[in-house]
Amino acid sequence: MISLTIDGKKATVKKGTTILEAAKSIGIKIPTLCYDPRIVPHGTCRMCVVELEGSNKLATSCSTPAADGMVVFTETKKTTEARRTVLDLLLSNHPLDCLTCEKAGDCELQDLCYKYDVKESSFQGEKLTAEIDRTNQFYERDPNKCILCGKCVYVCAQLQCTNAIGFSQRGFRTHIAIPFEQDLDASLCVSCGNCVSACPTGALIPKRKEKFRYWETDTTRTTCSYCGVGCQMDLLTKDNKVVEIKPAMGTPNEGLLCVKGKFAYNFVNHDSRLKSPLLKKDGKFEEISWDEAYDIIVEKINDVKKNYGPDAIAGLSSARCTNEENYLMQKLMRAVIGTNNIDHCARL
Amino acid sequence: MTNSIAEVKDADVIFITGTNTTENHPVIGAMVKQAVNKGTKIIVADPREIELANYAEVYLPLKPGTNIALLNAMMNVIINEGLQDEEYIKERTENYEEMKKIVMEYTPEKAGEICEVDPEDIRKAARLYAKADKGSILYAMGITQHSTGTNNVMSVANLAMLCGNVGKESTGVNPLRGQNNVQGACDMGALPGDLPGYQKVNNPDVIEKFNKAWGVELSINPGLTIPEILNHAHEGDVKLIYIMGENPMVSDPDTAHVKESLENLDFLIVQDIFLTETAELADLVLPASTFAEKDGVFTNTERRVQRVRKAIEPIGQSKPDWIILMEVMNRLGYNKTYNSPKEIFEEIASVTPSYGGLSYERIEEEGIQWPCPTQDHPGTRFLHKDKFARGKGQFQAIDYVPSVELPDEEYPLVLTTGRILYQYHTRTMTDKTEGLTNIAPESFIEMNPALAKELKVEDGEMVRVSSRRGEILTRAKVTDTISNNVVFIPFHYAEGAANVLTNAKALDTKSKIPEFKVCAVKVDKIS
Ligand code: SF4
Ligand code: SF4
Ligand code: SF4
Numbered sequence: 070m071i072s073l074t075i076d077g078k079k080a081t082v083k084k085g086t087t088i089l090e091a092a093k094s095i096g097i098k099i100p101t102l103c104y105d106p107r108i109v110p111h112g113t114c115r116m117c118v119v120e121l122e123g124s125n126k127l128a129t130s131c132s133t134p135a136a137d138g139m140v141v142f143t144e145t146k147k148t149t150e151a152r153r154t155v156l157d158l159l160l161s162n163h164p165l166d167c168l169t170c171e172k173a174g175d176c177e178l179q180d181l182c183y184k185y186d187v188k189e190s191s192f193q194g195e196k197l198t199a200e201i202d203r204t205n206q207f208y209e210r211d212p213n214k215c216i217l218c219g220k221c222v223y224v225c226a227q228l229q230c231t232n233a234i235g236f237s238q239r240g241f242r243t244h245i246a247i248p249f250e251q252d253l254d255a256s257l258c259v260s261c262g263n264c265v266s267a268c269p270t271g272a273l274i275p276k277r278k279e280k281f282r283y284w285e286t287d288t289t290r291t292t293c294s295y296c297g298v299g300c301q302m303d304l305l306t307k308d309n310k311v312v313e314i315k316p317a318m319g320t321p322n323e324g325l326l327c328v329k330g331k332f333a334y335n336f337v338n339h340d341s342r343l344k345s346p347l348l349k350k351d352g353k354f355e356e357i358s359w360d361e362a363y364d365i366i367v368e369k370i371n372d373v374k375k376n377y378g379p380d381a382i383a384g385l386s387s388a389r390c391t392n393e394e395n396y397l398m399q400k401l402m403r404a405v406i407g408t409n410n411i412d413h414c415a416r417l
Numbered sequence: 418m419t420n421s422i423a424e425v426k427d428a429d430v431i432f433i434t435g436t437n438t439t440e441n442h443p444v445i446g447a448m449v450k451q452a453v454n455k456g457t458k459i460i461v462a463d464p465r466e467i468e469l470a471n472y473a474e475v476y477l478p479l480k481p482g483t484n485i486a487l488l489n490a491m492m493n494v495i496i497n498e499g500l501q502d503e504e505y506i507k508e509r510t511e512n513y514e515e516m517k518k519i520v521m522e523y524t525p526e527k528a529g530e531i532c533e534v535d536p537e538d539i540r541k542a543a544r545l546y547a548k549a550d551k552g553s554i555l556y557a558m559g560i561t562q563h564s565t566g567t568n569n570v571m572s573v574a575n576l577a578m579l580c581g582n583v584g585k586e587s588t589g590v591n592p593l594r595g596q597n598n599v600q601g602a603c604d605m606g607a608l609p610g611d612l613p614g615y616q617k618v619n620n621p622d623v624i625e626k627f628n629k630a631w632g633v634e635l636s637i638n639p640g641l642t643i644p645e646i647l648n649h650a651h652e653g654d655v656k657l658i659y660i661m662g663e664n665p666m667v668s669d670p671d672t673a674h675v676k677e678s679l680e681n682l683d684f685l686i687v688q689d690i691f692l693t694e695t696a697e698l699a700d701l702v703l704p705a706s707t708f709a710e711k712d713g714v715f716t717n718t719e720r721r722v723q724r725v726r727k728a729i730e731p732i733g734q735s736k737p738d739w740i741i742l743m744e745v746m747n748r749l750g751y752n753k754t755y756n757s758p759k760e761i762f763e764e765i766a767s768v769t770p771s772y773g774g775l776s777y778e779r780i781e782e783e784g785i786q787w788p789c790p791t792q793d794h795p796g797t798r799f800l801h802k803d804k805f806a807r808g809k810g811q812f813q814a815i816d817y818v819p820s821v822e823l824p825d826e827e828y829p830l831v832l833t834t835g836r837i838l839y840q841y842h843t844r845t846m847t848d849k850t851e852g853l854t855n856i857a858p859e860s861f862i863e864m865n866p867a868l869a870k871e872l873k874v875e876d877g878e879m880v881r882v883s884s885r886r887g888e889i890l891t892r893a894k895v896t897d898t899i900s901n902n903v904v905f906i907p908f909h910y911a912e913g914a915a916n917v918l919t920n921a922k923a924l925d926t927k928s929k930i931p932e933f934k935v936c937a938v939k940v941d942k943i944s
Contacts, residue, residue, distance in 0.1 A: 206851070206852030206853075206855050206856055207852045227451070227454070228447060228451065229447050230447055230450030230451055230453075230454060259439075259443075259838065260852070260856075261443065261447075276852075287728070289709075289726050289727070289728035290724075290726060291708065291709070291724065291725050291726045291728065292597070292708075292714075292715045292717070292723045292724065292725050293597065294597050294707070294708035294715075294725075294846075295596075295597055295841050295846075296441060296442055296443075296595065296596065296597060296841075297442065297593060297594035297595055297596060297597060297598075297599060297600065297717055297718035298422065298442050298443075298444045298445055298717060298718060299597065299715060299716075299717025299718065299719075299721060299723055299784070300444055301723065304709055304728040306709075306728050306729050309729045309730055309732075310729065311709055311728065311729065319783060320421075320422075320423065320721070320783055320784070321421070321422045321423065321444075321717060321719060321721060321784075322444050323423075325444045325447055326444065327443030327444060327838070328443070328838065328839065328852075328853070329443075329838075329839075329841055329847065329853075330444075332850065332852060332853075333841075333846065333847055333849075333850040333852075333853055334709075334850075335849045335850045335851075336690070336691075336707070336845075336846040336847075336849035336850070337707050337709045337710075337729070337732075338732065339691075339849040341691060341692070341849075342690055342691065342704070342707075342732050342733060342735065343689065343690060343691060343692060343696075343702060343703075343704035343705070343733070343735060344704055344732065344733025344734055344735060345704060345733060345734045346701065346702065346703050346704060346734070347692075347701070347702040347704075348700070348701055348702075349699065349700050349701070349702075354692075354702065359734065359736075359744075362701060362703060363744060363745065363748045364748075365701060366686060366701065366745055366748070367745075367748045367749055369657060369683070369684045369686075370657065370749065371749075373656045373657045373683060373684070377654075377656055379636065380636075380638060380655075381654065381655055381656040381657065382655070382656070382657045382658075382659070383640075383641060383646040383649075383650075383655050383657075383658050383659070384658070384659045384660075384661070385643060385646070385658065385659070385660040385661065385663045385665070386602055386605075386607035386661055386662075386663075387598075387602065387607075387661045387662030387663050387738075388595075388596035388597070388598050388599040388601075388602045388662075389596060389597060389598065389662045389663075390598065390602070390661060390662050390713075390738050391598065391601070391708075391711065391712075391713025391714055391715060391725055391738075391739065391758065392598070392601040392602075392604065392605050392713065392714045392715065392716060392722070392762070392765065393713045393714070393739050393758040393761040393762055393765070394661070394713065394737075394738040394739045394742060395598070395601060395602045395605035395606075395607045396605040396606070396613060396761060396764075396765050397738075397739055397742040397743060397746070397761060398607060398661055398738075398742055399605060399606045399607050399612075399613070400631065400746070401742055401745060401746050401749075402659075403612070403627075403635055403636065404627075404631045404633045404635065404751065405633075405746050405749050405750075405751040406749070407635075407636050408636055408638070408640060409609050409610070409618055409636055409638060409639060409640025409641075410609060410640045410641045410646060410655070411606075411607055411608070411609060411640055412607065412608060412609050412640070412641070412642050412643045412646065413599075413602045413603075413607040413608075413643075413663065414596070414599075414643065414663050414665075414668055414669075415599050415602065415603055415608070
């Protein structure tokens, strides 16, 4: 273990911990853009620079290991200046589109510009104008809003391990692309959306059915309802509709999702949801009330029980429902109806 | 799983068989690839050259249904070359000699012939797995959905025990559960022979305990499994079925038989979120709420009990399933009421020893893996640490028996079924997302270029596929990732449905699992 001082507070951490992580461990948040704890630090954006006592040079805290006795300052005149320069440069080639940008309210670039009072760029230069790639079924890539932080490339290569995208060309023309400058739909991309979830700006945006602003949404942490991995995720909702899903960090999915967990939530608010109990009369379904439905169930169950015994009744429970519901289904069959004819599709 | 999901990343060797992990458990698939990037070696045994086969040190394209021959031969090599873990075998297992006797008959050459793989590759795979310090096995329905499913699972366990590869971190036998809460449904006793926590219906002490807890007199008649329920409905002995959130008209084998069985009922109740193919047959349909509209827990494949939280109000007049079930119980005269799923969970914890220490408070931040018997128990990351649940690990002597329905002159091809990344189960949820339907719009049949050539069928052409149960039309997908004489159809689609063809009669004698992974079919050009 080593000890260091950050903004006057003492931190004790394991050897090999970066300054950024050490700061986090005592509740100090150093601003970042390209940092992601799950990928190999690459120090691209230089937002996370800090001042070290006894050194003239600023250090990128995401890639500099903490050392014993180190004295670190995270917000100084020098760091503020450096960060403003970084933001200034990024904005020189970024549309100031925050009024209508879908990412507004959830954009790290916007938040940092606000924090450091950067309104516009002092550089007057050529701005790139590139086509938005809309070929993926679930998300769009707007290269004009890309700050080349590299997160999407590294997430795809190191976490999702699909290697669908990479850097292309150099200097001013550098951009994120798939091999041979093709569109996304021609790539190896499996639409997991893990790059989209990691992107700090509006360069990668899920295609949406609903218009919403992030500040209008509520967030609910829950468990994915598709496969048995049980990914943890946040449902963003507005007006009783699920409008977006984001992965949660931590066990078991470590911030990853797949195409179904990330993008396939449309069923929840779909028009064809069943909305009232239905009784079949002469081969056609008719809407009935819950009370009528319950009366019919009771009558039918009691009839069959009386004439044929409880074992003429069977229940199929569901691997899609909660534990509580499965528990009640088998309890209904066993304790109330009196049969062990209860199963679910574990085998299918 | 005996291990945790994250432990996959620290295994030295992972043996992957009967799971197309990157498509069906995508996030675990990504973690396997992360492991490979860090140096983990993988072995893949699968009739289809799945994505992970490209990362494999050894890939064994075995013929569907020949898993036991392969596993026995791997053990044969391990014993012959003295790679087994003698100490582990002596201290923690029994019946080794019996197993060895049978395994000795399975030389790699003999198995190579049965499985249609290169005997040298069997040797390589055996050595790689046996020499691993942390050797993990991942499997799924490719192992279980056979008439020999139970034996397949025991064979896998034999191999793991032989090498001492159970009960350590990153070292174990890891079945991947398909649906989000299969694990939880099993844990909760949605099984004919098991009350919650796998407490057996045929154990008088268990029955007495539940009689007391629930204040009733429980039946000790053994219950029926789904295939048996359908058969009894077909015979007219089962009169009423109450189906919650399942769609057997698409998911179960032999659709014609399922339909006849359900139509033969006096009354069918289906509770679901959409009017599924099965709900269409119902007399009464009850609208249920989705996961976004309710509270509760799911248990994932690593036994982690995790919260589901209500994000929106129920749509229309739909109700969460727990409310419907409670109200039905109450109307039938059982007066217990619950104000929330939390109260149901407290009852679950009180009657289910492996959930005994769990509560909503404890799993608020992060789920806990059962067994978790007491409030101060941290949960269990991996099973069988110092000893097996039943004491000593029991080796089973298992012979290879061919699948029930083998190809013949009339039906010369083996059909194997499964899932794909862009759809889910019977598509009731995924077909509502346009992007998925655009990518994976319809049923298809994968076939080898050699077979396509023989049938004079082009990629993308509609073909007729038939078995002894029925026939379907579907689109040919010509690919060299599948061996000749084997074809694959995803079972998701009601149109061009794989389960029109599959065999409901071939069941595993113990688990009653249908043999989805092997039946005989023929493919014909339409015009
Ligand atoms: S969606 Fe997934 S596969 Fe596609 S580029 Fe992004 S991370 Fe890679
Ligand atoms: S698309 Fe987003 S994540 Fe990728 S480099 Fe650009 S800003 Fe970074
Ligand atoms: S996000 Fe994908 S991998 Fe995760 S639980 Fe859902 S379906 Fe499974």
